[in-house]
Amino acid sequence: MQEQNIPIDIQTSKLLDWVISRRHCTKTWPQQITLVREKINSAIQDMPEHKGITKLLTGTYINYFHCLQIVEILKETEADTRSLFGRYGSQRMKDWQEVVRLYEKDNVYLAEAAQILMRNVAYEIPGIKKSITKYEQVQHESEKKENECVKNAQDFRDKYKSLSNQLGIEGKNIKNELADLLCSLPEMYKDVAQQGRKTKEAAAFYREFLGQMITGNSEVSCLPVLQYIIENGNTTVYEWRYGEPPLRIEEPSVLVAEPEAPTTTDDAIDFGDAAIDFGSDDVELETGDIDWGQIDMLPDAHEATIDFSTTEDAELGIVVQEAGVEGGVARDIEALTVLDYHKTRNMFIDDLVELEAFLKQRLMEIQATSKESKGFSFTQTHSSTEKSPQQLEEMLSQVLSTIDAINRPKLKNLAFIRESPRYVDRVANSLQQHLRLAEKMEANRTILAERRRSAAAEQVGLQPTLKKLIERTKELQADLEKNISKKYNNRPVHITGGVTSL
Known part of the structure; x- marks a missing residue:
């Protein structure tokens, strides 16, 4: 097998150390990325109305690969500012081109992308899944307790009727x-x-x-x-x-x-x-x-x-x-x-x-x-x-x-x-206690039903977020594999233990 066809396997949890140890980026990349993030925050304040840009900036953490897509979109929206020499007079284009340049300096984008991928795989996606599981459990437990409250309320009312019948009264007064x-x-x-x-x-x-x-x-x-x-x-x-x-x-x-x-x-x-x-x-x-x-x-x-x-x-x-x-x-x-x-x-x-x-x-x-x-x-x-x-x-x-x-x-x-006569009060209080407990059970069931509905709404809200995060993480992993492969004469690169394993 030729060396070019030998795949490169990288464990997701060790991806950042791998790119630093192979000298693709330096250990001082956190200080460099701070300048990049400041530049992004400044450039994002002035953006044209474009569906593609809106989609990129919604619900995700902007990285190097997003910046490349923004630059491609600006080439269309800022085409009228382009000179005969191919330069753009638009400040928007200049800002984002500067962001891309800062990213590519010392391959800072590789370190940041590796960190984002590791964080998504190890924390973000499992955290959302855990929250969804928790909300499902809350719904199940609330439903179970609701049924118990309904049963207990009925039992208290039945016992009230039974004791009233035992005494030979209706129980109204x-x-x-x-x-x-x-x-x-x-x-x-x-x-x-x-x-x-x-x-x-x-x-x-x-x-x-x-x-x-x-x-x-x-x-x-x-x-x-x-x-x-x-x-x-x-x-x-x-x-x-x-x-x-x-x-x-x-x-x-x-x-x-x-x-x-x-x-x-x-x-x-x-x-x-x-x-x-x-x-x-x-x-x-x-x-x-x-x-x-x-x-x-x-x-x-x-x-x-x-x-x-x-x-x-x-x-x-x-x-x-x-x-x-x-x-x-x-x-x-x-x-x-x-x-x-x-x-x-x-x-x-x-x-x-x-x-x-x-x-x-x-x-x-x-x-x-x-x-x-x-x-x-x-x-x-x-x-x-x-x-x-x-x-x-x-x-x-x-x-x-x-x-x-x-x-x-x-x-x-x-x-x-x-x-x-005091015994009358004791008997009356004993009977009324069953009605009070039945009312408390019904009130408790209402609270549990509201809790169940709230948990269901939270779960429904997290499902699209999880789906979108998984898609973006898969895209980021594919972009990383592609960029690392270019640095090794297009050898196949596989990031193992990534989002595909979740």
Whole structure:
């Protein structure tokens, strides 16, 4: 192969060092190029209106090869200033010819073009591509978060409707609707009392069992409130205490807070870039096991022991009352029903739980005995109290049904409302919090949608810039290869790792 046909391969990252090491330009080229740039800035202030020149000067860094094209264009636009000797009288042409001369002195243009090519390949083009990728990622993440916000907003609204339905309200005016629901509380307690009466057989079995287990005491007192409900129903606390109905009932008033403000909020929303944290301080509606002993808002004026020892009737257990004016009036907690007053209601639940535990234990013992288990059984010496597993399971089912009836979330929430007006605010705030969070999710979705659209616009704007920069870089690389080839008798020159590798 002839030497002229041997290609010259130059790595793009080492192109500037290569042209300096081959003495095509000097190491002082930066100082020389400063003078050239000053001359270009001065000459560019006075340019003719020409599409070719406008295209060259738009969106790119002017280099030596652009200057050559500008001179060719000026040869057309300034042709009328040309003398017989071929010189141009136009100052524009003189300025740009001077720029070209300064560029060609010590081959300064090679060093500058090499630097521009290296910068475009290593930084400019990858930087624009990275920005485009970033905007694409922002669009993807924003779209994903938008879908999450829509889903979360719908979940909050669905939960709001679910909790409202659970309470039996529409949710338009929560406090007033909850107050109106209190009229259904007596019917719910009536239903609980009817369920409690179905446990009569189980309570009698328990009492009989204890009577046989405790020697000499066949009439054992147990399950006092449950037994009272079975025999008398859900009477007033007054009747439960004194054994006779009151002449008049003065029910305590139910205080309900003022109607709540509209559920919309004007608070400023600052979503930031971080994940939204909704906190853990929301008041959830009670849906688990009931603990009725936490709220006692009604005055217990009759809780002290009454001493009638100063009258002769005290020995007979008679309560002396004033003819239907004072002694027979049920006030405050005594005007409440047994199930409506939280202390007697707790006693009622305790009786049910006690009876449930007994039946479960008896059922396990009988099942173990039927399998000839060697475990201890209380019934081995009391055959008269034995029941079949089917009977015990039926009794247990009735007890569990009564427990479920008294543990209904709606009943429990209404009972809390009956006893504490502040609980109405807690329930209302808990429900409204879901609506507020749904509104925040929708506002956040709007912000994310705007961010996504902005990123898409930025990406669209960068695409033409990237395309144009790649084209100009390819042209610059081709011009460099051509000019370097001329210096080596037109040997083929390949700049490797250039724009074609991106």
